[in-house]
Amino acid sequence: METRELRYFMAVAEELNFGRAATRLGIAQPPLSRAIQQLERRLGVDLLTRTSRSVALTEAGAVLLREGRAALDAVDAAARRARRAAKTDARLVLVAKAGASAELLAKILDGYAAEPGAIELEVELCGVGEQEPRLRDGRADVALLHRPFDSLSGFDVEELTTESQVVLLPAGHPMSTRASLTMAEVAALDLPLPRWPLRDGTYPPGPGPEVRDPAQILQLVVLGRAIVVLPDSVRSQIGGGVVAVPVPDAPLVTTVIAWPPQSRSRALATLIRVAAGL
Amino acid sequence: METRELRYFMAVAEELNFGRAATRLGIAQPPLSRAIQQLERRLGVDLLTRTSRSVALTEAGAVLLREGRAALDAVDAAARRARRAAKTDARLVLVAKAGASAELLAKILDGYAAEPGAIELEVELCGVGEQEPRLRDGRADVALLHRPFDSLSGFDVEELTTESQVVLLPAGHPMSTRASLTMAEVAALDLPLPRWPLRDGTYPPGPGPEVRDPAQILQLVVLGRAIVVLPDSVRSQIGGGVVAVPVPDAPLVTTVIAWPPQSRSRALATLIRVAAGL
DNA sequence: CATGACCCATACCCTACGGGTATCGGTCAC
DNA sequence: GTGACCGATACCCGTAGGGTATGGGTCATG
Missing domain, CATH: 1.10.10.10 (Winged helix-like DNA-binding domain superfamily/Winged helix DNA-binding domain)
Known part of the structure; x- marks a missing residue:
């Protein structure tokens, strides 16, 4: 064929x-x-x-x-x-969701840069669901993905960290002083959940606002226009105006480093080793 | 291109x-x-x-x-x-190493056959290293693989069981009455380790006999011509003449069910669910 | 019910690309 | 220095793949 x-x-x-x-x-x-x-x-x-x-x-x-x-x-x-591979300015392209796993990413970049023989590592921050196609068709070499949200199908992966999730609330919200909330309580707040793009780039029908990445949603939370449950590491991203309250019964999120099978170049292998060793 | x-x-x-x-x-x-x-x-x-x-x-x-x-x-x-997919006699082809995970395989077959809407499940037993190419080029739909021996690269997997390993010895062997052995003791026995085929089907150079599957090796053990460390489940395969002695410090072996990404048919999804639920 | 819009298949033509043979030109070994 | 080896070039041919014109079947519309 x-x-x-x-x-x-x-x-x-x-x-x-x-x-x-x-x-x-x-x-x-x-x-x-x-x-x-x-x-x-x-x-x-x-x-x-x-x-x-x-x-x-x-x-x-x-x-x-x-x-x-x-x-x-x-x-x-x-x-x-x-x-x-023919280009002399060899470099590795890493894609991650804008606003996700920021400290982890920083640690990976620092750790890799310190390796002997490290090549240029270009970081591309993109929206939810854009990483997989990039990794699949060769525009990117490696990605940070989040289970169970992203599909890991067809990629080789190594687990990096596992985090619990928090719900983001506007600073003045009555619930914002609580030590923790359940998923049921979050649902009962009756604020629209944002809609993430599906695999094909379209959005599911529904009331919530359409968002593409975690960074985007912070504004909506401040404005009280949406509610969202995100991995714990967003805490480092939020400024004033937003409060993170733990949601112990939300599913655990695992950040993984993913790469296309059969493409383990020297540089990529080093990067994976560094990331997995953190 | x-x-x-x-x-x-x-x-x-x-x-x-x-x-x-x-x-x-x-x-x-x-x-x-x-x-x-x-x-x-x-x-x-x-x-x-x-x-x-x-x-x-x-x-x-x-x-x-x-x-x-x-x-x-x-x-x-x-x-x-x-x-x-066009054939009306739809069936699923499962590949496994001859002699490996026999009870698990039997349980999967029974469990799947009991499912409503189960289609014919053809089992192919093949040698070490033959499963991956079959799965990759579409001759098989699903495989039982063993980590860390088989490469899982490029497949989607679900973990099934984890086992420790045992060393197989001829019945009369002086060490055969021991409760357990260490890897160092096994190595000290100075019997040739069998050589498994590499990815390309050739064998690495060395003194041991060339073998293709776990079943094959039992004869060699009986004859005292080889020594081998295998997952615990081989116990069910060995008859008289061979004794299995645990080797606690050998790496743990995980049996996984693996399938090609993007090919989750209804029947395959059922099979995976059944296998993972055992 | 007739007509037109729509849509896939067929008929026919033409060009360009994939393949063949013959041969060149460069390098190594004897 | 000569022959063996090996990849590139020159030249020719057939056909696969693309274009235009049109057929033929189905549904909607007045």
Whole structure:
């Protein structure tokens, strides 16, 4: 199977319309129809059920859509990493959620910089859910992820720290002087929970504000427009105006360092060793 | 990057000789040379340093060789899984090492068969190191692997059980009546340790016999031709003639259930849930 | 119920790319 | 110095992949 065929199929499978898919691919519709037919012949499997009005995925097509995305990402990642390996200014790109695990990140950076033979370590802070694709397609080399929030699927990981969670309240809030709160009490406050982006970048429907990273949400808490439960380490991020109250029965959050399998360069191995040893 | 180009590059990178690589690919040498040149132009990177006598990998080439293999496996796996998804006789293929975790495996099979909607579960018993490639390229859906022996890199896993290890001795052996032995004592017995295959299927050099799976080795132990330390669960496999003596300071072995990322079908999810719940 | 919009497949043509053969040019060994 | 070896180049050919025109089936609309 060629990547061209796979890309064509992915476009059709996503659009469920040959015309639109062809436009997206920058080709005409007939060659696209033929390419898909040929792919089906070669695989010996029907991927799409076409009527003269619509296109739908078969069982096999759904599988190929899911697996194909991973395969194309792997091919892209291979190309991107090969290109990057040729650059003389070798560097490692680490992605983390803006505002999460700040001290841990600082410790990792300091610890790695102190290693002999350390190369430049570029830190990219991005929104929730943006790390995984970057790591998958080779734009980043390593990420700090948080279980159980982030999907660790397909990455190699090493556990770093485990923290309990706190609820953030505006300074004057009646509950803000409590020593701890339960999840039930938090829910009873009847403030909207923020909505985090889903895997595909869209937001689930609901009342809460749409947010992309932990940093963003602090403002909303100050304004009393949202309530949020976050890992304990956000304490270091909050200034005046916001109070953190422990929520003992919230799930524990584990910060992990994650990297793509099969890509353990010398520099990456060092970074992982440093991070795991902290 | 097309898979054809990648396959061509992999052949050259492995052979380090255009002529032999071309033969292996079933094409002539000149088109292969051109294809590689074109790939280098497209990536904007030198992958190989050629003299008129020899070919060597550049830094970027080494990266592409490593990453490319994973990418090609992913593409093959996507095709294979799509093909299998179309078969009506849907079934799940589980690979395990012959002779390892036998009771656990039996419990998983029984537990899964009792689930509503369970489909046929085919068990393949294979040698050490054969599971990973099968899982990677789509020939198998799920595997029982043993940490720290097997590489879990690139798979999603769920831990099942942790066991200590025992040393196997022939029944009449002077040490066979001991309650336990240390690793140092085992080493002092001066019997050859068996050699397990490496990732590429070859065996490391050394004096011990070449073995492929735990079952195979029992005979050698009876004959006094080898000594081996294995997870506690082999006890159920050994008949007369062999005695298992605990080795408390041997590393703990964790049996995990592993599956390829992005491929969590309904049946697979059920199987994992059943296994993890035992 | 007829007509048009929509959508995928087919027919047909053309170009460019992938592959083949012959040969060159450079390097090492004997 | 000569031959063996090996990758690159030159040149040719077939076909795979892309384009345009159009067919044919289905649904919506007046």
